[in-house]
Amino acid sequence: MNSQTTQKPEPTxxxxxxxxxxxxxxxxxxxxxxxxxxxxxxxLLVVLVGLAYLTR
Structure with missing residues (x-):
């Protein structure tokens, strides 16, 4: 008899x-x-409006 038993992994x-x-x-x-x-x-709006103002 085989002493090692094969266990199926439980579905996680x-x-x-x-x-x-x-x-x-x-x-x-x-x-x-x-x-x-x-x-x-x-x-984010302040940054975008600030960049738009600076690069106009």
Whole structure:
């Protein structure tokens, strides 16, 4: 009799995608994520308008 038993690897659940993890994190943090997103959007607009003004 063979003393080694062959075990089938258990099927692992698929890892959640990066987007799904980011959405879950954003929901958990609540208003902080929305505030950071708004600040980033405003900063990007300021940079783009500033560059447009400088290179007119």
């Amino acid at each position: 659940a698929a890892k959640p995608s990066y987007v799904k993890l980011a959405m879950r994190n954003m929901v958990q943090k609540g208003g902080t994520s929305v505030q950071h997103f708004a600040l980033t959007a405003i900063a």
